[in-house]
Amino acid sequence: MRNGGCCPKLDPLPGEEESAVRTSHWRKELERRRDSVERETDGSNMKTATRKKDGEKEVRAMAPLAPQLCSRLAQKAMMRSSVTKSMASRDRVRFNVGGQLFETTSTTLANAGRDSMLGALLDDSWNPGQPEYFLDRNPACFSVLLDLLRTGALHIPANVPQKLLYREALYYGLLDHVRNAKWGPFDGNRLRLADSVPGRAPGDGTAIRAAPDGGCCVAHGSVVHVYNWMLEERRPISLDYQQVNDVGYIDADSIVITARERLGRAEGGMAVFSAATGELQHRFRVEHGQQPKSFTAGALSLAGPDDNRIFSSCKGRLNEYGIGMWDLNTGQQGDFFYELPGCSLGDADILQWLPSKNCLMVATLFPRTDNCFIGLLDFRAKTIPWSWSDAGIVVTLEDKRVLHAIAMEDGHSICVINQYEDLGFIDLRAGTGTNSAGTGVRWSSRSKLMNRKVPFEESCYPKLATHNGQLFSCMNDSISVFSGSEHVLTSTLSRSYGGSICDFSIGGDRLFALHNEDNVFDVWETSPSPII
Secondary structure, three states: OOEOOEOOOOOOOOOHHHHHHHHHHHHHHHHHHHHHHHHHHHHHHHHHHHHHHHHHHHHHHHHHHHHHHHHHHHHHHHHHHHHHHHHHHHHEEEEEEOOEEEEEEHHHHHOOOOOOOOHHHHOOOOOOOOOOEEEOOOHHHHHHHHHHHHHOOOOOOOOOOHHHHHHHHHHHOOHHHHHHHHOOOOOHHHEEEEEEEEOOOOOOOOEEEEOOOOOEEEEEOOEEEEEOOOOOEOOOEEOOOOOEEEEEEEEOOEEEEEEOOOOOOOOOEEEEEEOOOOOEEEEEOEEEOOEEEOEEEEEEEEEEOOEEEEEEEEEEOOOOEEEEEEEOOOOOEEEEEEOOOOOOOOOOOEEEEEOOOOEEEEEEOOOOOOOOEEEEEEOOOOEEEEEEEOOOOOOOOOOOOOOEEEEOOOOOEEEEEOOOOOEEEEEOOOOOOOOOOOOOEEEOOHHHHHOOOOOOOOOOOOEEEEEOOEEEEEEOOEEEEEEOOOOEEEEEEEOOOOOOEEEEEEEOOEEEEEEOOOOEEEEEEEOOOOOO
């Protein structure tokens, strides 16, 4: 409404008065908080100024000590640098070998082992301040050995003779490293011909045996030729014209030999000789009724690495026929198993200890006897709990004759081989007795597949061996390798000269084959595994 031409007073809109009150309240609250912030800021500035003044006073008070603090810091830095340089100097080693410089690290030298000459440099008494070591040795061989320590692989250049490298490795104490790297773990399917060593003795070889360290020995007549793992011939063992019947390794340092008794002299029997010097170490004796007897010792068998017994077939002048057992710790006779009717133990061709049966397998084979006999001897009960014979089965020369036998590693069966190179298996879990077990051979048909014929010229009898689950057989001039539970033919080892193989042996991750005609033995090795 209009009132006398003056502006009328308007009433506030609904809610406007309440909003104005809230706005006034917020304005006052903001002003209060601003004043509070300004007061706090003024107080903080005052405190900061105070702390700044106190800090300046401390700096002025510590100013005289500044040179000393700087000197201490510099000393610590120099010490850290010195320690770092000392550690680097100690880790790096320099050699002057025959005028050629080599640089390596203490980590590489540690691979040589503490017992080696190079490993001895890491001893506490070693002076790390020495700039380099001078060695008046062959630098080419040192380079090969240093690379062996770095990589674990052995690479021999064509211009480095192996015998020279072995000599240098012996000087540095690395001969075991070289041997372990030269060939790999034994595998019959990956063997390669590594070397052929001509013999020096006239006539045919009697036996060849592998040493645990990769060496071997060869028996010729009354002499045993011994070779180390580098195939260097050591001093031979001579028995003064006594015929060697069998030979074996007790360990890498000791060789046991069985020999024929000499007429008119109470000699023969069995003795242990040093593999390094050929010297007699111990002579085993047989006693009957507490009286020592002269005897001829034949086939040998060691009970095993964890068993200190040794067995040998024995033939005396009277009734001392059987199998003797001796203790390797005392060297004394521990037991004697006398022959029983129907089993010729004194003429046994093969002895083999079966740990799973706790019995000794004895095999007397053709042509030593007319009939083959295989039995298990229990020395505790003095009984033969199991036996097999071909008596009454073999009639003519064309019939299959067992010429060699070996117990399989599982201890459940015995593998045999005949003149046709047929493999046969006799189950030890089958019935016992010569009459009932005589027909228990399960022959394979391998001879028909190979189409082999009996040679008209003189040849060596076949031999068998087992190693790491594989079966090996040799006949004429080759060695066959069988693998798997079904004994499948997987490899054949042969060479073009040397004649028939009269014996072979496996040990030290090597296979040694002794040839009949050229008086030579072959060395077969497994190539080292490839790096990639």
